[in-house]
Amino acid sequence: MTKLVALILLLLLLNACTKPVQKPIWQNPQSIISFPDVQLQFKSTTNNWSASLVSFIQPIQLSIEYTSDGFILINDNKNGVIEGPAQICLTSGDQYFYYRVNLINKEGSAVTHKDYRSPKTVNPDSSLHQQRIVHAINQYRNLVYPEKKLQYFFEEDMLLSPKAGNYRAISSESLSGYYVQPGSCVNVPVKALYNTAKEMLEVTAGPLKDKFDNQVADGTAVAFMYSHNQATYRMEAALLKGYATVFIPAKRGSTFSLKAKVNETTSATIQLSP
Amino acid sequence: MLGSNAFNILTLDRFGFWASIIAIPFMAKFIYSFLAGPVRNFWTRKFSTSAHFILSAVSGFVYLLFIVFIFHLGSFRPLQPKEIDIQPMLNFLNRDEHMRWRYLTLGFGDQMAWLSANSLAATVDGNYHSARRLPELTTRPVERLENAKFSGPEGLASLNDFLTYSEKYSLKYVFSNDRYYDPLLYYSGWSRTIRLENGIMVWEKGNISTIKPVVPKEVNPLLKKAWGIFPVGSLCLAFLLTIFYLRRYKTKDYFETVPVTNHHYPAVVIYSSSLLPLVFFSGFLLIQLYELLLVKEQEDHKTTVLNYYNHLDFQRFENAFHFFKPTPTYTLDQYLLEKSVNDGGLLPSYAKLDSIDVHEINHSPDSALLSVYTRWRTSLGEREKTDSMQLVKLDKNWFIVPPAFAPEIPEEQVRTYTYTLFKKQGKRVISSFPTVKDDKVKKPFVTFKQANLIRNGKRNFIAGEVLNADDVPVNIALKVSVRYQNDTDKNYYPATAFQYNLSPKSSSFFQVDLDSTQLMDSLKIKSIELFAETDVSEKGYIHGGAPGYSVQKAANNEVLINASMYNELTTEINIPGLLIAEKDSAGSILQTRLMLHPTALRSGLHNNFQFRFKEIAGTALIIKQNPLTVFVNGQLRNILPTQPDKTAAANNGIIVLPHCFISQEIYLQ
Numbered sequence: 032m033t034k035l036v037a038l039i040l041l042l043l044l045l046n047a048c049t050k051p052v053q054k055p056i057w058q059n060p061q062s063i064i065s066f067p068d069v070q071l072q073f074k075s076t077t078n079n080w081s082a083s084l085v086s087f088i089q090p091i092q093l094s095i096e097y098t099s100d101g102f103i104l105i106n107d108n109k110n111g112v113i114e115g116p117a118q119i120c121l122t123s124g125d126q127y128f129y130y131r132v133n134l135i136n137k138e139g140s141a142v143t144h145k146d147y148r149s150p151k152t153v154n155p156d157s158s159l160h161q162q163r164i165v166h167a168i169n170q171y172r173n174l175v176y177p178e179k180k181l182q183y184f185f186e187e188d189m190l191l192s193p194k195a196g197n198y199r200a201i202s203s204e205s206l207s208g209y210y211v212q213p214g215s216c217v218n219v220p221v222k223a224l225y226n227t228a229k230e231m232l233e234v235t236a237g238p239l240k241d242k243f244d245n246q247v248a249d250g251t252a253v254a255f256m257y258s259h260n261q262a263t264y265r266m267e268a269a270l271l272k273g274y275a276t277v278f279i280p281a282k283r284g285s286t287f288s289l290k291a292k293v294n295e296t297t298s299a300t301i302q303l304s305p
Numbered sequence: 306m307l308g309s310n311a312f313n314i315l316t317l318d319r320f321g322f323w324a325s326i327i328a329i330p331f332m333a334k335f336i337y338s339f340l341a342g343p344v345r346n347f348w349t350r351k352f353s354t355s356a357h358f359i360l361s362a363v364s365g366f367v368y369l370l371f372i373v374f375i376f377h378l379g380s381f382r383p384l385q386p387k388e389i390d391i392q393p394m395l396n397f398l399n400r401d402e403h404m405r406w407r408y409l410t411l412g413f414g415d416q417m418a419w420l421s422a423n424s425l426a427a428t429v430d431g432n433y434h435s436a437r438r439l440p441e442l443t444t445r446p447v448e449r450l451e452n453a454k455f456s457g458p459e460g461l462a463s464l465n466d467f468l469t470y471s472e473k474y475s476l477k478y479v480f481s482n483d484r485y486y487d488p489l490l491y492y493s494g495w496s497r498t499i500r501l502e503n504g505i506m507v508w509e510k511g512n513i514s515t516i517k518p519v520v521p522k523e524v525n526p527l528l529k530k531a532w533g534i535f536p537v538g539s540l541c542l543a544f545l546l547t548i549f550y551l552r553r554y555k556t557k558d559y560f561e562t563v564p565v566t567n568h569h570y571p572a573v574v575i576y577s578s579s580l581l582p583l584v585f586f587s588g589f590l591l592i593q594l595y596e597l598l599l600v601k602e603q604e605d606h607k608t609t610v611l612n613y614y615n616h617l618d619f620q621r622f623e624n625a626f627h628f629f630k631p632t633p634t635y636t637l638d639q640y641l642l643e644k645s646v647n648d649g650g651l652l653p654s655y656a657k658l659d660s661i662d663v664h665e666i667n668h669s670p671d672s673a674l675l676s677v678y679t680r681w682r683t684s685l686g687e688r689e690k691t692d693s694m695q696l697v698k699l700d701k702n703w704f705i706v707p708p709a710f711a712p713e714i715p716e717e718q719v720r721t722y723t724y725t726l727f728k729k730q731g732k733r734v735i736s737s738f739p740t741v742k743d744d745k746v747k748k749p750f751v752t753f754k755q756a757n758l759i760r761n762g763k764r765n766f767i768a769g770e771v772l773n774a775d776d777v778p779v780n781i782a783l784k785v786s787v788r789y790q791n792d793t794d795k796n797y798y799p800a801t802a803f804q805y806n807l808s809p810k811s812s813s814f815f816q817v818d819l820d821s822t823q824l825m826d827s828l829k830i831k832s833i834e835l836f837a838e839t840d841v842s843e844k845g846y847i848h849g850g851a852p853g854y855s856v857q858k859a860a861n862n863e864v865l866i867n868a869s870m871y872n873e874l875t876t877e878i879n880i881p882g883l884l885i886a887e888k889d890s891a892g893s894i895l896q897t898r899l900m901l902h903p904t905a906l907r908s909g910l911h912n913n914f915q916f917r918f919k920e921i922a923g924t925a926l927i928i929k930q931n932p933l934t935v936f937v938n939g940q941l942r943n944i945l946p947t948q949p950d951k952t953a954a955a956n957n958g959i960i961v962l963p964h965c966f967i968s969q970e971i972y973l974q
Contacts, residue, residue, distance in 0.1 A: 152747045154776070206733065206743045212776045215810070229716060248776035250725040252811035256952065263952055264853035265961070266873065269725035269808060276723075277851075278873065280716065294772065294810045 052077055052123045055101065057130055064117075065137040069093070069106035071119065078102065079123055086117040086134055093119075111136040111171035140170035144177060146200035148209040155214040155243055159191045163200070193243035213248050214241035219298035221291045225281070225305040232281045232303060236291040237274030246273040247293070255279075257289035257303075281305045335578060343568050347575050360579065367586040374590065385414040386482055391423060393501035394480055398426040405515040407476045409467065410451045412483025417451045420480075427516060429467055429474050439474070441466055454485055454657065454684065461489075461684060468493040469800050472782065475516040479508040484968075488655050488880055489684035491966045492899060494805030496780070496844040511780035511805075512838040603628065603702040606673040607663045610694060613705060614679065618658040630697055630704035643710050649905030651880045652688060656681035671698045685801065688903060715909030722875045725808075727778050727843045748938045749775035749839045754812060755947045756835050757893050758933055761925040765819040767797075767835060767933075768894045769944075770886070773807035780806050780842035783835070785817045790829040795820070802897040804884060804964055806845035813962065814886040816897035835935045849878050849965040850906070856956040862923060864957050866916045870906055870965075878906040880966035887920055888953040888960060895925050899964060922958055 055075035064071075069084075071093075082104045084091040091112065093104045104119070112134050119130040147164045164186045167177045174183045191211055200207040216239040223234040234255055239247040253275035255266045268275040270293075281287065287303040338344040340361065348357040379385070398404050404426040410417040418432040429439060430450040441463060447453065450467060453460035467476060468489065478498075479490060482505055490508050498509040551559075570578075602612040609628060616625040626640045648654075659682045667674040673696045681688045695706040734741045756769035773779045782805075785797040797817050804813035817835075819825065853869040870881045881902040887895045898918070906912045935942050953960040 147742070150747060151743075154750070156774070157750075215774075231716075248809055250727060250778065251776065251809040252807075254811075259853075262853045262855040262867070262869070263956060264851060264869075264871075265963070266851035266871075267811070267963070269723070271723060271725055280871070294774070294812075 052126050054128050055080070055121055058101070060130075061132070063133045063135055065135050066112045067106050067109045068137060069104065071104040072098075072101065073104070073121070074101040077123060081122045083120050083122075084117055084132075084134070085120050086112060087115055088113050090120075111138075111140060111169075111173075113171055114173050136169075136171060136173070142167050142169050142175055144201055146207055148200050148207075151208070152210045152212060153191055154212045155193045155195075155241060155245075159193055159211070161189045161191050161209065163187050163189055193245070195241075195243075195245040213245035214243065216240060216247045216251075216293050216296055217242050219253075219291050219293055219296055221289070221298040221301055223289070223301065223303050225283075225303075226278075227283070229278075230280065230282060230305075232279040232287065232305060233276060234279060234289060234291075234303075235274055235276045236268075236293075236298065237270070239270060239273050239275075239293065251275075251293060254292045255289060256292060257287045259285060259287045338568070338570075339579060343570060344575050344579060347570075347572070348579065360583070364583045364586075367583060367590065370590055371586040374593065386412055386416070389413060389416050389482060389505065390503040391416070391420045393503045394420055394505060395424055397478075397499075397501060397507060398424050403478060406478060406513060407474055407516060408478040408480060409476055411453075411479060411481045411486045413451050413480070417449065429476055454483070454682070457682075458687075461682075461686075464684075465489065465493070465800070468495065469798050470796075471510050472513055472784065472798065473796070475514055477510055477513040481506045481508055485655055485657070486684045487968065488651060488901075488966055491845075492685065492801040492882075492964075494782075494799075494803070496806060496842070498844070510782075511840045511842060512782035603704065606665075606668070606675060606696045606698075606703045609696060609703040609705065610663050610675055610677055611661060614658060614661055614677070628705050629707050630699065632707075635707050640707070643712075646712055646907060647710070647904075649877065649879060650903050651683055651685070651901055652681050652690060652903040654879065654905070656683040656688065658682075659687065666693065672696065673703075685901065690903065713910045715907075717909060720875050720909050722873060724847070727841075729841055729843045746841050749773065749777055749779040749841055751775070751779060751781055751807075751837055751839050751937055753835070753837070753935045753937075753942065753944045755892075755894060756933055756935060756944055757895070758833060758928045758931060759895055759921075759925050760822060760928050761896070761921045763822050765822055765825055766896070767817045767819065767833070768815070768886070768897050769835075770812050770814050770894055771807075771837060772812040773809060776809050778806060778808050778842045778846040780840045780845070781813075782838040783815060783817060784838075785819065786834045786836065787819065787825075788831045788834070790831050792831075793828070801899045802884065804848060804962070806842045808846040811846075814884055814894055814897040814960075830931045833931055833933045835933060836939075837935070837937045839938055847874075847967065848963050849874055849967050850881055850963040852883055852961050852963050854883075854956065854959070854961050856959045858957060859917065862920050864918050864920055864959060866900075866918050866959060866961075868900075868914055868916060868961070870902070870912045870914075870963070872906045872908050872910055872912075874967070875908055876967055876969040877908060878965045879968045881906045881912060881914075882964045882966065883916075884962040884964040885916075885918060886953075886960050886962075887918070887922065888950050888958045889922050889927075890949065890954065890958075892947050892949040892953070893927055895921055895927075895958075918959065920958065 053076060055073035058072040058074055059070075064084075078097045080095055080102060082093040082095055084093055084106075091106070091108060094107050096103045096105060114135050115133070117132055117134045119132060121128045121130075144167045145165065149162045149164075153159055153161060164184065165177050166184045167175050169175050176183065177185070193211065195211050195213040198209050198211065199205065200209060219236055219239060221234065221236050223232050225232055236253050236255070239251070239253075241247060247270055249269070249271055251270040253268050253270055255268070255277050257264050257266075257279065259281075264279075266277045266279065268277045275291075279287070281303075283305050285305060287305075288300055289303055290300045291298040345357055348360065398408065404424075407427045407429050409429055410420060413420070415432070417428075417430060421428055421432070429442075431442065432449065442450070447456050447460045447463045450460075450464050453464035456463075464486075467474060468479075471477070479486075479495060480501075481487070481490065495508040495510050498507045500506050601608075603609045613625055613628040616622075616628070622641060622644065623637060626637050629635060629640065659680045661680075662678040664676045664678070665673060666676055675694045675696065677692045677694055679690050679692070681690065694708075696703050697706055698704075729746070732741070732744060734744045750773075752772045752774045754770040754772050756767055759766050759768050767785050771781060771783070773781075783799050783803065787795050787797070789795070797819055799815050799817045803815040807813055849872070851871040851873050853871070855867050857865040857867065859865050866883075866885070868883060870878070870883075872878050872881075883900045884897065885900055886897045889895055900916045900918075902912065902914045904912075933944075935944055950960060
C-alpha cells in the first residue's frame with residue numbers, strides 16, 4: 032500500500048512538471064520602436080503566446096499573427112504613446128520573456144504650450160516683478176522643447192510694464208491671463224458746481240491716476256468729507272472711469288469746507304459758497 | 306426645586322411627555338374610581354345614578370371639546386412655520402462642495418430635523434438636546450438654535466456665539482426663514498448669497514475653514530461591549546420579568562371583570578376630584594371664548610393702548626387701525642400709506658414686543674395723554690422706546706388720535722445713483738477637481754493702519770483700523786490669538802463692531818473683545834497675534850448713507866453725538882447705523898462701537914438722531930509691553946505708523962463711518 036501511494040505521488044509530481052519553452056528569437060531587433068507602426072518578428076516553435084508592451088505608465092496589448100517559423104507582433108492601437116523606456120513582454124503559460132526597447136512616436140502631434148505666471152495679479156504699488164515657468168507638451172502628454180529654448184522647462188523673472196490691463200501669457204488662452212492693476216492715486220483733484228434748480232452741489236473728484244498715469248480702479252471708494260454749520264459730514268462714492276461724483280443738498284447762501292480722500296491721499300480743502 | 310437645570314435644558318415638552326407617562330396609572334385609578342369604583346358609589350348613594358350619569362356625560366363632553374380645541378390650536382395660533390420644500394436646500398448643499406462646511410437653519414421649526422435627516426451635510430444645531438456634542442449647546446438651556454428668539458436672551462446669546470465664532474465650528478452657511486435674525490447676521494459679518502426657489506435666504510460667511518477631520522475617540526473594548534449588551538439586555542430582562550410577574554401574580558385579576566376594591570376617600574377629595582375636570586376644561590374654554598368674542602378692547606384708555614400694540618406686534622394692521630379716532634380724512638388707506646413711509650427699521654420690522662408700560666400724563670373723563678414705554682427684543686439685543694399718545698373717548702370707547710404726519714418730501718421726483726457692482730466669476734474651468742491652478746483668485750491685500758491693545762478697567766480689547774489696499778472688494782476675517790505663559794492659546798473674534806466687507810481703498814475700525822483683566826493677568830500674556838484672512842467679495846461692501854455729526858461734551862465722560870443721515874442711494878436704508886471710533890490726541894483708536902437707529906430711512910431723505918457715547922480716553926490704557934504681531938493671509942506684516950486725525954480731534958476724538966443694513970436683495974448686500 033505504501034509503495035502504491037508513493038508511486039501515485041511520483042506520477043502526480045512528474046505530471047505537474049511542464050515542458051520548458053525556448054525563448055523566442057527576435058528576428059528584426061531594434062532598440063527604438065516608433066509608434067504606432069509596430070511589426071516585430073519572432074522565431075519560435077510554440078504558438079501559445081500572448082504579448083504586451085509594458086511602458087512605465089501602462090501595458091499596451093499587442094496582437095499576434097503566427098507564421099510557419101514563429102510569430103509577428105502587431106500594434107492595433109493607432110494612437111501615440113508617452114515616450115520612454117519599455118519592455119516587450121512575451122508570455123507562454125507561466126513563463127515570461129522580456130526585451131528592452133525605447134518607445135517614440137513616429138509622427139509629431141499638436142503641441143500645447145504652458146506658461147505659468149506668478150503672481151498672476153501685480154500691483155505697481157508693491158512690485159511689478161513676475162516669475163514665469165514655461166513648458167510644452169504634445170497630444171500624447173510628452174514633454175517637448177518649447178519654442179526657441181533647448182530646455183524642457185525654463186523659468187525667468189520678468190519686470191512687467193506698469194500699464195494697467197489684462198494680459199495673456201498665451202494669446203489664445205484666456206486662462207493664461209495675468210493682470211496689472213492700477214495703483215493708488217497720487218493726487219485728488221476736486222471741483223464743485225452748484226445746481227441752482229436742484230439746490231445741490233455737484234462735487235467731482237478726478238481724474239484719479241496712479242504714479243504710472245493709469246486710471247485708478249473702478250469701484251475705489253472716495254470719501255468726501257465736508258463741514259457745514261459746525262457739523263462734519265461724510266459722503267462716499269465709488270470711482271468710475273477715474274471720476275467720482277456726489278450730490279450734496281445745499282441751500283443758497285450756506286458755506287461748506289470740503290476735501291476728498293482716497294485711502295491716505297487727500298485733496299486740497301476747498302471752500303464752497305453756493 | 307428639584308431638577309430645574311434639567312428642566313431648563315431638556316425643556317418643557319420633554320418634561321411634559323414624561324410627566325404624562327408617569328401620570329397614566331394615577332389617572333387610570335381616578336377614572337376607574339369615578340366610573341365604577343368608590344367615587345361612583347359615593348355619588349349614587351348620596352344623590353342618584355342619574356346625577357352621576359349627568360356629571361360623567363358633561364365632563365366627558367367638555368373634555369371632548371377641549372381636545373377638539375387643542376387639535377385646532379395650530380389654526381388659531383400657529384406654533385410652526387409653514388411647510389418648507391427642502392429640495393432647493395439639498396441641491397445647494399450638494400453643489401460646489403458646500404457640504405465641506407457646516408450649516409445652520411433659522412426659523413424652520415421642527416422641519417430643521419427633516420432637512421438634517423435628508424442631507425449628509427453637518428449642522429451645528431440639533432433636534433435632540435442630549436445627543437448634541439458641542440458644549441455650547443449642552444451647557445445652556447437652549448432647545449435649538451434655529452428658534453433662538455423664543456429662548457430669550459440666553460438663546461440669542463448662544464446664537465450670537467455661533468455666528469461670531471463661526472470659524473471655530475466651520476459654520477459657513479445659514480438658511481434663514483425668519484427676517485428677525487437679519488440684523489444679527491448682517492452685523493456679525495454674514496452676507497446674503499442667494500434666495501432659493503422656496504424663498505429661503507442663504508447667508509454665507511467668508512474665509513471659513515472646512516470641517517476638520519476628527520480623530521475617533523478610543524473607547525475601551527469592554528465599554529463597547531457593555532454598550533451593546535446592557536441596554537438591549539435590560540430591555541429583554543424587563544420584558545421577561547413583566548411576563549413572569551403577570552403570569553405569577555396577575556392571572557387571577559386578568560379574568561375578573563371588576564377588580565375588588567374597597568378604597569375609601571374623604572368626601573372633600575371625592576367632590577374636588579369629581580368636579581375638577583368639569584371646572585378646569587369648561588373654565589378654560591369659557592376664557593378662550595371670552596377672549597375671542599367678549600373682551601372690550603377699548604373700554605379704557607390704557608387697555609386701548611395695550612391692545613393697539615398687541616395688534617401692531619402681530620402685524621394685524623387693519624385691527625390696529627380701528628383703534629384710531631374715526632374721521633373721514635383718516636381712512637385705512639391713509640393709515641397704511643403713512644405707515645409704509647414712516648415705518649420700517651430695526652424696531653418695526655425686526656423686533657418682537659417684550660413688555661409695555663403705560664403712564665398717564667393727563668387724564669380727563671373724555672381725553673387722556675399717555676406715555677407708552679415699550680421694550681423690544683431684537684436679534685441685536687433689547688431696545689427701549691417711549692412714545693406719547695393722545696386718546697379721546699367717543700361712545701363709551703377710547704380711541705387714539707392719529708399723530709400729526711409731516712413727512713420730509715424728497716427734492717427730486719426721480720433719483721439716480723451710480724453703483725459699482727462686482728461679479729466674481731467663480732470657476733472658469735468647469736471641473737470638479739478642486740485645484741485648477743490657473744483659475745485660482747489671488748488673496749486681496751489688506752493693511753492694518755493700527756491695532757492697539759486697550760485696557761479699560763475690567764475690560765480688555767484690541768481696537769484698530771484695517772484698510773482694503775486692493776482694487777477689488779474684500780471680505781476680511783479677523784482673529785486675535787492670545788498665547789498665555791502656560792502655552793495655551795485662546796482665540797477671539799470681532800462681533801458687530803467691524804465692517805467685514807470693504808470696497809476698494811476703504812477702511813473700517815474694529816474692536817475685538819478679550820477676556821477680563823483678572824483672568825488675563827492671572828494667566829499672564831505671552832504674545833498676542835492678530836490674523837486677517839481675506840477673500841475677494843462681491844457682496845456687502847455698500848454700507849450706505851451719508852452721515853453727518855457734531856459732538857457735545859456731557860457729564861461723566863460722556864459725549865452727545867448729534868448725528869444725521871442722508872440716504873443718497875436709490876433704495877431704502879432699513880437700519881441706519883454708525884460705526885463710531887474714539888481716538889486719542891495721537892490718533893490711536895481707543896474703542897469702536899456700533900450705534901443703530903431704530904427706524905428706516907427712505908431714499909433721498911434725512912434723519913436726525915442722538916447717541917450718548919461713553920468716552921474712555923481718561924481711563925483706558927494702551928498696553929505696549931505685550932508684543933502685538935499682525936499677519937495677513939498667513940504672512941507677517943507691519944502696522945502702519947499712527948497719524949493724528951484732525952477730524953477726530955475737532956470732534957472730541959469721535960470719528961464715524963456709515964454702517965447701514967439695506968435689505969434690498971438686488972444688490973445682495
